[in-house]
Amino acid sequence: TQLLEQSPQFLSIQEGENLTVYCNSSSVFSSLQWYRQEPGEGPVLLVTVVTGGEVKKLKRLTFQFGDARKDSSLHITAAQPGDTGLYLCAGVNAGKSTFGDGTTLTVKP
């Protein structure tokens, strides 16, 4: 069974602060995806990382895939209240996605 552990589970910060969310596994994945889910909605894909060591930036969000393709991190710079939501990582192998339990982020104005 492929498991993904996300940390922290909950994060509450003030607007303007930086934060990092981690996604770790003992399994190797062909790719890893990050999603954001808002209340009452389904998850929305933010990014897919494929190559070990890959770094992708999406405005204030920086995603990194570990060299061994077992872990990933999401760093948010100068968080804003609009970043509030549930962040999910998903490891993909053979077209099948395994999701982490998510990190609930609250950014207070």
Place this chain on the structure above:
Amino acid sequence: KAGVTQTPRYLIKTRGQQVTLSCSPISGHRSVSWYQQTPGQGLQFLFEYFSETQRNKGNFPGRFSGRQFSNSRSEMNVSTLELGDSALYLCASTGGQGENIQYFGAGTRLSVL
């Protein structure tokens, strides 16, 4: 292009009943996956259908079943409902060959009393 549509949005059932949830994928998408989301277990994969055939299956009991129609619309059925089946059920559709982007619907919130 319309997104993934799930109906109904909310459902209340009692133990022992059965329920059918519906998912209409994005036009042209042939793959539909179903997930169960609960606070304690996160997002758990139920099954995936492609061209009316179940292609992948998660570790759920046989009370959970699904099907896909020729127009790619999918239904999920849960029989003999248990309290623990209360969850948000999400459907995701995936597009062209090689694409691994899942587009999720807003989900059906099922409450079992």
